[in-house]
Amino acid sequence: MPASETIWLAISGIALESWNLFLEMAPYLFLGFTVAGLLHVFVPEGQIIKYLGSSAGKIRSALNATLMGIPIPLCSCGVVPTALSLQKRGATKGATLSFLISTPETGVDSIAITYALLDPIMTIFRPLATLITALSAGIAENFLGREKNTSPVTKAAEKEVEVSKNVLMIQPAATCSDSSCSCQPSLGEEKELSSKERLIDGIRYAYVELPGDISKWLLFGILVAGIISYAIPYELVETYLGGGIASMFVMLLVGIPLYICATASTPLAAALIAKGMSPGTAFVFLLAGPATNAATITMVTKFLGKRSVTIYLTTIAVCSVTFGLILDFIYFTLGIEAVSIVGSASEILPVQVKTAFALLLIPLMIYGIYKH
Incomplete structure (x- = not known):
């Protein structure tokens, strides 16, 4: 077979695998965007900060x-300014760490995609493990760490912001590029919004801002998942990453410094499970990957201190491996082969519905990336 034909077959095969993956997740991704928009309207960031600040x-x-x-669907880097603003308004360091972990590890969009691409067990287990991990880190920090009277946040962030019931806190999350993510704490601006303006803002957030934030990395994740599905042999993944503590430590070392959001990590995990990776090993990546990255670790060290970043990373590492082992035990005890049921939850929807949502999402994602 000529080399050009081989290359064309590989490209078309990867494209087909990637499209099928996107087709499965499209309705649930759209649902996740919609719920995120509702949360943005009815639970503004300013209200979150005010509630957690006491x-x-x-x-x-x-x-x-x-x-x-x-x-809340924020990436591991985008959550930093919000969390630091939360701390400046009186939250404990433990609450700040809990928010830093729970926010990027799950979101309504990633939970919906987990149901579509994986299975109901993982869909329930993922937010539950996130809750325990974030809570453990927060409590450990509050009891073992040292609270400081002042926080080394920029001078602009020192001004207290009073947030009334009908005020939306506009707070840029972070500036991220393809190669790096630069997080700087910033202060939101007060803006009085009418009900109509809040609705428009929620729609804009759900279908423009949020797709713009995650689409680039989501498409990258889908493409990599397509390559894994097409090119990597089942036996290779099963042999080296089939399960056990060693393979989980490998995924931990890959996931901690990597910048990837919870939504983008899900198709990668689904593709690896389909190729023979144990669900527990994949879960280590799902838990550790979105919660941390090199930029976030740097910012936590700078603003919360070395003790806090040690608690932060240790809790994530220990909980990721522990929950990975527990998840493998659950599948083994129930006699469930993860390979055989991955993606089965999405089969309840007809292909026409999936295609319609996929075609609806494509322009939204493209526009979101362009505007972002």
Whole structure:
């Protein structure tokens, strides 16, 4: 077979695998965007900061931050300015750490895609493990760490912002490029919004800003997943990453410094499970990858201190491997082959519905990337 024909077959095969993957996730991704928009309208960032800013105790403050962070779709770098602003308004360091972990590890969009591409077990297990991980880090920080009277946040962030019930906090998250993510704490601006303006802002956030934030990395994740599905033999993944602590440590070392959002990590995990990786090993990547990256680690060290970043990374590492082992045990005990059920949850929707949502999402994602 000529080389040009071989290359063409590989490209078309990867494109087909990537399209099929996108087709499966499109309806759930659209649902996730919609719910995120509703959260943006009815639970503004300013209200989150105000609610978590009051002292609620060492355990309750971490729990509040964890529960508020789980549904919000922010990347591991974009969450930093919001979390630091939260701390400046009186939140404990533990609450800040909990928010830093729970927010990027899950979001309504990534939970929906987890259901579409993986299975109901992983869909339930993922936010539950996130909650325990974030809460553990927050409580550990509050009891073991040292609270400082002042926080080394920029002078512009020192001004207190009063947020009324009908005020939306406009707060840029971060500036991210293809090669790096630069996070700087910033102060939101007060802006009085009418009900109509809040609705328009929610629609803009759901279908322009959020797709713009994640689409570039999501498309990259889908492409890599397509390459894995087409090119990597089942036996290779099963042999070296089929399960056990060693393979989980490999995924931990890959996931901690990598910049990837919860949504983009899901198709990669699904492709690897389909190729023979144990669900627990894939889960280590799903938990550790979105929660950390090199830029976030640097920012946590700078603004919260070395003790906090040690608690932050240790908790994520220990919980990722522990929950990975627990998840493998659950599948083994139930006698479920993860390879055989991955993506089965999305089969309830007809292909016409999936195609319609895929065609609807494509221009939204392209426009979002362009505007972003």
